Amino acid sequence: MCGIAGIMMTGGAPVDGGAIDRLSGALLHRGPDGEGRHSRAGVTLVQRRLAIIDLEGGDQPLYGPDGKAGPALVANGEIYNYRELRGSMADVVFATASDCEPPLHLYRQHGLEFVRHLRGMYAIAIDDPAEQRLVLARDAFGIKPLYYAETSAGFVFASEIQALLESGLVDASLVDGKRDELLQLQFTTGRQTIFAGINRVLPGEVLVVRDGRITQRQRHAALPEGGTRGLSESEAIRLLDEYLEESVNLHQRADVDYGMFLSGGIDSSAILAMMARLNVRPVQAFTIGFDGTGVHDERALARRAAASVGADHEEVSFGEQDFWNLLPRVAAAMDDPVADYAILPTYKLAQTAREAGLKVILSGEGGDELFGGYGRYRRAARWKIFGGRPMRQSGTFDGLNILRQQPAGWRQGIADAETRVGHAGRTRLQGAQAVDMADWLPNDLLGKLDRCLMAHGIEGRVPFVDPVLADFAFRLPDRLKTSRRLGKLLLRKWLQQTLPVSQPFTPKMGFTVPVGEWIGAKADRLAPLVAGRDSIQALCTPGTVEGLFRVAAATDAKREKQAAWALLFYALWHARHVEGLNAEGDVFESLATA
Numbered sequence: 001m002c003g004i005a006g007i008m009m010t011g012g013a014p015v016d017g018g019a020i021d022r023l024s025g026a027l028l029h030r031g032p033d034g035e036g037r038h039s040r041a042g043v044t045l046v047q048r049r050l051a052i053i054d055l056e057g058g059d060q061p062l063y064g065p066d067g068k069a070g071p072a073l074v075a076n077g078e079i080y081n082y083r084e085l086r087g088s089m090a091d092v093v094f095a096t097a098s099d100c101e102p103p104l105h106l107y108r109q110h111g112l113e114f115v116r117h118l119r120g121m122y123a124i125a126i127d128d129p130a131e132q133r134l135v136l137a138r139d140a141f142g143i144k145p146l147y148y149a150e151t152s153a154g155f156v157f158a159s160e161i162q163a164l165l166e167s168g169l170v171d172a173s174l175v176d177g178k179r180d181e182l183l184q185l186q187f188t189t190g191r192q193t194i195f196a197g198i199n200r201v202l203p204g205e206v207l208v209v210r211d212g213r214i215t216q217r218q219r220h221a222a223l224p225e226g227g228t229r230g231l232s233e234s235e236a237i238r239l240l241d242e243y244l245e246e247s248v249n250l251h252q253r254a255d256v257d258y259g260m261f262l263s264g265g266i267d268s269s270a271i272l273a274m275m276a277r278l279n280v281r282p283v284q285a286f287t288i289g290f291d292g293t294g295v296h297d298e299r300a301l302a303r304r305a306a307a308s309v310g311a312d313h314e315e316v317s318f319g320e321q322d323f324w325n326l327l328p329r330v331a332a333a334m335d336d337p338v339a340d341y342a343i344l345p346t347y348k349l350a351q352t353a354r355e356a357g358l359k360v361i362l363s364g365e366g367g368d369e370l371f372g373g374y375g376r377y378r379r380a381a382r383w384k385i386f387g388g389r390p391m392r393q394s395g396t397f398d399g400l401n402i403l404r405q406q407p408a409g410w411r412q413g414i415a416d417a418e419t420r421v422g423h424a425g426r427t428r429l430q431g432a433q434a435v436d437m438a439d440w441l442p443n444d445l446l447g448k449l450d451r452c453l454m455a456h457g458i459e460g461r462v463p464f465v466d467p468v469l470a471d472f473a474f475r476l477p478d479r480l481k482t483s484r485r486l487g488k489l490l491l492r493k494w495l496q497q498t499l500p501v502s503q504p505f506t507p508k509m510g511f512t513v514p515v516g517e518w519i520g521a522k523a524d525r526l527a528p529l530v531a532g533r534d535s536i537q538a539l540c541t542p543g544t545v546e547g548l549f550r551v552a553a554a555t556d557a558k559r560e561k562q563a564a565w566a567l568l569f570y571a572l573w574h575a576r577h578v579e580g581l582n583a584e585g586d587v588f589e590s591l592a593t594a
Contacts, residue, residue: 002060002076003027003048003454004125004146005158007169008134010212012042013153019167020044023156026163030076030454036060038072042154042212043127043134047074050457052254052359053082058098064108065093069129071107075100076159077122077144078461080250085117099253100124107135112206115220119250119467123159123201134209140222141366141465142203142442145336145450149197154212160451161198162335162577170197172578180407183539183566184395186339187444189413193336200336203442222470223434227425228477233493236480239472240494247466248274251362258360258461259284261349262306262313264298266373266488267364269305269502270495271463275362276309283311286353286361288345291317293514301503308501316352318345320518328590331572332583333455338448339569341513346452354456361453365445366464369436370473371488372429372481380432381478390418391432396562402544413439429478441465516552516561519568523553529591530567535574540567 005023007015024035024046031048038045038061047060061072079085082099085106086092092105099120106114107126112135115124121143126135136157138146148157149170156169164170178194181187191199201207208216231239248271252258260275262268262285275283285306289299299315306313323344330347331337353361368374382388392414397403417438422431446462453460463469480490486507495504519526527549530536536545545567551557552564572590575581581593 002050002074003030003159003163004046004074004076004123005156005163006043006045006074006125006127006134007154007156008209008212009042009154012211015039015042015044019156019169020046022166022168023158023163024048026166027159029457030159032457034059036074038068038074038127040068040127040129045072045074045125045127047076050359050459052078052256052459053099054097055255057096058100060098060100062096062098062101062104064104071104071126071128071130073100073104073107073124073126075103075122075124076146077120077124077139078253078459079103079118079120079122080253081119083253112208112218115206121461121465125157132210133215136201136207136209138201138203138205140204140220140467141437141446141470143446143450143462143465145447146201147193147198147336148201148207149199150213151197155209155214157201160335161193161195164198165195165335165577170195172580173197174578177409180410181413182337182339183397183403183570184407184410185392185414186396186566187440187447188337189417189439189443222467223421223437223474224471225425226475227427227430229475231477231480233480233490236476236490237494237497240490241498243469243472244270244274244463244494245278247463247469248362249278250466251461251463252278254360256359257284257357258362259286259353259356259358260362261285261346261364262287262302262311263364264300264302264305264502265364266491266495266502266504267367267464268302269499269504270367270491271362271364272305272309272311273495273499273502274463276311283309284356284358285311285313286316286349287313288316288318288349290514291319293517295512295514295517305499305502308499314352314356316349318348318513320521322348323515323518324522324586324588327569327587328572328576328583328585329455330452331569332576333451334448334573335451335577336443336447337570337573337577338444339566340444340448341515341565343448343452344513344515346448347455350453350456350458354458358458360459360461362461362463363449364464365449365462366441366470367488367491369433369441370464370470371476371491372433372478373487374436375487377429377432377487378482378484381427381429381482391435396559396566400548400559400563402540402548402563404539404541427478429481430474433474515565516558519549519561519564520553523549523564525588526568526591529588530571533571533575533591535578536567536571539570
């Protein structure tokens, strides 16, 4: 796993070497094992390497038989089917054992269609001097991030927004509508990021850039077309076992040690069961919990599951002091902001895994989306007369009378996705799943995992988010996904046979972080610091922030606690990424910094 960046100047003008240095320096945490650069007239690519496969020979950029006269590739990702691809290209002489070399030769053979052959997670940049073009490609699910900006001088791209800002080529100017979307949804949707002029390469998109301007776009869908397939339960369980084993096996390909995050829930327990089957050595598993709070804690369940397969299991505690100490650093890592409180335990788990010497972690993201795990899917699948309703109809700040101006149009990105992916031929349940996979999955869950792990130089892998497994899971009959009260039925039934100690038919409790409790306990001290930030004063009616924190401290009002958390996160995020302040000290010290 790595970080990539580059510049293509308009008119072939020389690339600013200082800007390239700043891009590279800003991505150091993504690739502490080395740096590589490629340059020609008007174009420079840079890669920071985290060595996972072919530790000695896999440095980038990668070149073909024409050397620097031909295409040059830099990549952030893992191509899991690289061995199979190598076997299919008998006429190619490979220069390395890297998983990222096959895409270069596929590009030489198939042009822009090279991505159709890849099974993995990736953000790839290819400079093609013969065609006078720069090609950017991102995996179909958006597991790996990639951002770009078209400026008056040319085109610049990077694995992280903060690198583009550090380059000095783009200003940290916010888009009000995207800021409102963040506050209401906790993430942002679509191509446009919260920063004016900085865009996402969309999941599954391939861009062609010539003379510093985008000249062509094409996109490959992550999910199959059409509705469900008829399968019996027994056949579906058999196929699930086959596809999950294959995916986990591929996701374990590495020349370094790997482990997993174990929450005690259905998805991570399934990953644990399959890793235990496939590995001779004990699985290294990490579980986090919250001492002295009222939230549900799954450590006991995770402990039993880990013990049943002989895993090397480490339990990690996340306490109130961790919250105050780590939150500024977590907000600094989330340059593409996600106000999902799960960023906190994910960050500390990554820190623990890195201290244990690991470079690769498998995690269960995507299981709910593909197998129908959320209650909101069941509600969306019902007809309105039976209590059905669309997802995310209300935002965090609706009805609280805190913001100076009530956000308008904040749900438009979700509505666009509903129109785009909830089309005829798909069931209502499939439509709800597809909407989540269009934005929630890449821009919240996978973005959170990428930033929190890469902040510690760890590669996060998600075996559920695999094209072959996804094709199977998404087209399962609705009856094998949900009942009136439960989701992920097929996954639960498979797990009941494979790892019954995980108690897969226990109703989903959800993963909750007690941020409301911690904020409430320090509300008197915290409220004036949050309210005093210029970023918050620009958003909120005077006096309302202090009132919000008082209510959050004195009651169990979930909405008020969520809104207080959103403002706290936004204040810290804005201080780092817009105001340019360092994330030093705890929450109180950071908020008090002018």
